Amino acid sequence: MPKILKIIQEKDPILRKRAEPVKNPGSPEIKELVADMVATMIEINGVGLAAPQVGASCRIFTVNVEDKISVFINPEIKDFSSDKIPFEEGCLSVPKIWGPVVRPKKLTVKALDENGKPFKIRAKGLLARVIQHEMDHLNGALFIDKAEKLFSIEEGEGKETRI
Numbered sequence: 001m002p003k004i005l006k007i008i009q010e011k012d013p014i015l016r017k018r019a020e021p022v023k024n025p026g027s028p029e030i031k032e033l034v035a036d037m038v039a040t041m042i043e044i045n046g047v048g049l050a051a052p053q054v055g056a057s058c059r060i061f062t063v064n065v066e067d068k069i070s071v072f073i074n075p076e077i078k079d080f081s082s083d084k085i086p087f088e089e090g091c092l093s094v095p096k097i098w099g100p101v102v103r104p105k106k107l108t109v110k111a112l113d114e115n116g117k118p119f120k121i122r123a124k125g126l127l128a129r130v131i132q133h134e135m136d137h138l139n140g141a142l143f144i145d146k147a148e149k150l151f152s153i154e155e156g157e158g159k160e161t162r163i
C-alpha cells in the first residue's frame with residue numbers, strides 16, 4: 001500500500017538544493033517512491049508534487065492535470081515558447097501565499113516514466129505551468145523567488161493552484 005508522505009515546508013534547506021539525477025529508474029525503490037508521491041498528491045489535492053517536497057532530493061516529479069497522472073523522472077525541458085503568460089501559483093510547501101508568475105506558455109519535456117521508459121511530450125496550458133513549477137523544485141527554486149508580487153491566502157482564497 002502506498003504511504004501518504006509528509007510535505008516539507010519552505011524553510012527546510014532540502015527545498016533549496018539541486019536534486020540529484022535518479023540512477024536506478026524503474027527499480028523497486030523508485031517505483032515505491034513514485035507510488036507514495038502519487039498517493040500523497042491525490043490525498044492533498046495537489047496538481048503536482050516534486051520529490052524534494054517529500055524529503056527525497058532526486059529528480060522526480062508527478063503531475064495530476066485534468067484527471068491524468070504523469071510521472072517524470074530525470075526530466076529535461078526544451079523548446080520553451082517565446083510567448084509568456086502570468087498565472088497565479090501557490091505551492092504545497094509555501095502555505096497561505098500565492099502570486100502571479102510569468103512563464104512560457106508551451107514547452108517540450110523529455111523524461112523517463114515510472115518504468116524507466118523514455119517519453120517526450122509537448123505541453124501547454126496548466127500542464128506546461130505545473131511542469132515548470134516542478135522543474136524549479138528540482139533545481140532548488142520556489143515560485144516566491146519569481147512571482148511579480150505575493151498575496152496572503154485571505155486575499156486569494158480559492159484562486160491559487162497548489163503545486
Ligand code: ZN
Binds near residue numbers: 090092093133137
Ligand atoms: Zn511547489
